[in-house]
Each structure stands twice: as C-alpha cells, then as structure tokens.
Amino acid sequence: MITLKGAAVSAKIREEVTEALHEFPGAAPKLAIVRVGERPDDMAYERGALKKMENFGLQAESFSFPGDISDEAFQAEFKKINDNPDIDGILLLRPLPEQINERDIEHMISSEKDLDGISPENIARVFAGENEGFAPCTAEAVIEVLKANDISLSGKRVAVIGRSMVVGRPLSMLLLKENATVTICHTRTRELEKTCKDAEILIAAAGKAKMIDSSYVGADAVVIDVGINVDQDGNLCGDVDFESLNSIASMATPVPGGVGAVTTAVLAKHLVTAAKKRRGSRK
Structure with missing residues (x-):
C-alpha cells in the first residue's frame, strides 16, 4: 500500500503561492484567525495555521476571545475584523460556544474574506458547481x-x-x-x-x-x-x-x-486569491 503523505502536496501549493506573491509589491496578504474559548483542537489548528502562513510568506494575526463572551459582544468584535481593510481573509474556528448564534456570523462574514466557505454565498457557489468563491x-x-x-x-x-x-x-x-x-x-x-x-x-x-x-x-x-x-x-x-x-x-x-497537512496550505492559497480580488477591486 502506498502512503499518500500531505507534505509533498503542501510543498506544491507553496510554490504556487510564492509565485503569486510576486504580484504583491506592498504588504503581503493578511489572514485573521478568530477563536472563541480555549479548545485544545482549535488552539492546535491556530498554531499550525500561523506557522504555515509565516512559512508561505504571508501575514497572520490571531484574534482570541473568552469562551463566555456574549453573542452581542462577539458580533460587535467580529464586525470590526470583518470591516478591517487591512485584513484580506478570515478563518473562524468552529464550533462557537452555544451562547453565540453561529448562523448570524455566517451571514455576517464577507464572502470575499470567507476563506473556509461558511457564508451562504460561498456555500451556494460550491453547490452550484461554480469556480468563484471558496469551498471549505x-x-x-x-x-x-x-x-x-x-x-x-x-x-x-x-x-x-x-x-x-x-x-x-x-x-x-x-x-x-x-x-x-x-x-x-x-x-x-x-x-x-x-x-x-x-x-x-x-x-x-x-x-x-x-x-x-x-x-x-x-x-x-x-x-x-x-x-x-x-x-x-x-x-x-x-x-x-x-x-x-x-x-x-x-x-x-x-x-x-x-x-491535515494540506488543509492549511489550501487556506494560504485562498488567502492569496482573496487578496488579489480585493486589492484589484480597490485600484
């Protein structure tokens, strides 16, 4: 049996990202990782994603909130991240605590910054078989x-x-x-x-x-x-x-x-694609 390791696939995607970065004379694309609470699996994924972005020559910032934050407070904080023009893409770590209405956040996130395919627009594009938007x-x-x-x-x-x-x-x-x-x-x-x-x-x-x-x-x-x-x-x-x-x-x-080793590489590729579209539209 042949073992299909993710490292080689990730390396290939890294080459694509590196080539695409030549189109960014200014700041490298920036990812926001949003985490609520301290679930060990979320924190492990966050560390891996931060390291991957750095290795790929991309920017990333973690936004963490206490697990007992209210729905109203989290929505206000998430809106600030979503509206921040310096952020090209967002990764929301889920599931969110039960007091937060996750569906509201899915509808709130900009489809252009939604790198993990949770917005209604991106989900619809995946199910319609379109090339636009982001799949999970x-x-x-x-x-x-x-x-x-x-x-x-x-x-x-x-x-x-x-x-x-x-x-x-x-x-x-x-x-x-x-x-x-x-x-x-x-x-x-x-x-x-x-x-x-x-x-x-x-x-x-x-x-x-x-x-x-x-x-x-x-x-x-x-x-x-x-x-x-x-x-x-x-x-x-x-x-x-x-x-x-x-x-x-x-x-x-x-x-x-x-x-798993390929998932964060895909995240990096999505970030570059999002930055291209957003920054191109602002010219």
Missing part, C-alpha cells in the same frame, strides 16, 4: 491530494462517510464537479460496510476514531482519511484503522501527516 479548506484539500497523486475521479465510484456542511456535503459537490459518481453515507446508511466496499475511492469524514477498518475497503481502493481524533492512549489518529489496510487498499492517507 478541508474539502478542497482532499481534491488536491487526489489530483497531486494523479488519481482520476472521472467516472469513479466514490463513497463519502459523513454529511456535515464542514466536509461531507461540500466535498461531495467538489467530487461531482470532477465527474465522480458519489454516494454520501452516514449513521443511518443500511449495509454501510457493503456500500463502502463497492467504492473505488473511500473518503472517511465520520469523526469517529478508527471506525473504518479493512471490512469497509474494497480491493485496491484508495482511502482518504479526513478524521482527526484522539485514541484511548491519547494519540492523534484518524477515522481509519490505517494499519489494517495494508493488505487490501492500494493507497491511503495517514493521520497525522495526510489531508
């Missing part, structure tokens, strides 16, 4: 991994485990755009193992540690693991029992070091 970074990272490894999607049977608006549904739309035949699976899918085993490409975005083992995987299938979990020993792991795939899958992504 993780969903797009999966496509980047497949393309970088010359894995054709046209006509392929693809099963996606997970139907969230963060990964499963938008990813399915991106796969359809590449002419794949997509089956979206979830907790109520009958004969889930059989459905997955029939797929030539299996994408796990269920959010359950090591849920997918060899019984879900057909011979020579490609397995993409989007999950980020912590196992019973406290180690980072995906939705896939990676070791169990050795004798059956043809290729698979590891966790860590797979799709």
Whole structure:
C-alpha cells in the first residue's frame, strides 16, 4: 500500500503561492484567525495555521476571545475584523460556544474574506458547481491530494462517510464537479460496510476514531482519511484503522501527516486569491 503523505502536496501549493506573491509589491496578504474559548483542537489548528502562513510568506494575526463572551459582544468584535481593510481573509474556528448564534456570523462574514466557505454565498457557489468563491479548506484539500497523486475521479465510484456542511456535503459537490459518481453515507446508511466496499475511492469524514477498518475497503481502493481524533492512549489518529489496510487498499492517507497537512496550505492559497480580488477591486 502506498502512503499518500500531505507534505509533498503542501510543498506544491507553496510554490504556487510564492509565485503569486510576486504580484504583491506592498504588504503581503493578511489572514485573521478568530477563536472563541480555549479548545485544545482549535488552539492546535491556530498554531499550525500561523506557522504555515509565516512559512508561505504571508501575514497572520490571531484574534482570541473568552469562551463566555456574549453573542452581542462577539458580533460587535467580529464586525470590526470583518470591516478591517487591512485584513484580506478570515478563518473562524468552529464550533462557537452555544451562547453565540453561529448562523448570524455566517451571514455576517464577507464572502470575499470567507476563506473556509461558511457564508451562504460561498456555500451556494460550491453547490452550484461554480469556480468563484471558496469551498471549505478541508474539502478542497482532499481534491488536491487526489489530483497531486494523479488519481482520476472521472467516472469513479466514490463513497463519502459523513454529511456535515464542514466536509461531507461540500466535498461531495467538489467530487461531482470532477465527474465522480458519489454516494454520501452516514449513521443511518443500511449495509454501510457493503456500500463502502463497492467504492473505488473511500473518503472517511465520520469523526469517529478508527471506525473504518479493512471490512469497509474494497480491493485496491484508495482511502482518504479526513478524521482527526484522539485514541484511548491519547494519540492523534484518524477515522481509519490505517494499519489494517495494508493488505487490501492500494493507497491511503495517514493521520497525522495526510489531508491535515494540506488543509492549511489550501487556506494560504485562498488567502492569496482573496487578496488579489480585493486589492484589484480597490485600484
């Protein structure tokens, strides 16, 4: 089985970003990372994104707020960030605490700065199969991994485990755009193992540690693991029992070091695209 590591894909995207930066004679594009509370996974992602932006020659600033901030206060602070002309793109770490109306923030964020595809405008563009706007970074990272490894999607049977608006549904739309035949699976899918085993490409975005083992995987299938979990020993792991795939899958992504490594690179690419559009429109 070939291990599909994300580092090489990230490096390729970095080259694209570096080339694009030649078009910015002034300040480099700037990202705002907005975090509410101190969830360990949010803070880990924030650190990784800040480091990635620096490595790619981009600016990034973190805006953190206490977990008990009121809905009214957070909306006021978010509006300041959203309206700041020096900020080219925004990454909002979710889910937000229950006292904050997340839907209101999704409607508030500028679609031009919405790098992770949460605004109604960007979601609509993804589902309409348009090229404009931004898809969620993780969903797009999966496509980047497949393309970088010359894995054709046209006509392929693809099963996606997970139907969230963060990964499963938008990813399915991106796969359809590449002419794949997509089956979206979830907790109520009958004969889930059989459905997955029939797929030539299996994408796990269920959010359950090591849920997918060899019984879900057909011979020579490609397995993409989007999950980020912590196992019973406290180690980072995906939705896939990676070791169990050795004798059956043809290729698979590891966790860590797979799709996650590409997600922040896609974020950087989105930031450059957003800056180009915004700064070009201001000329």
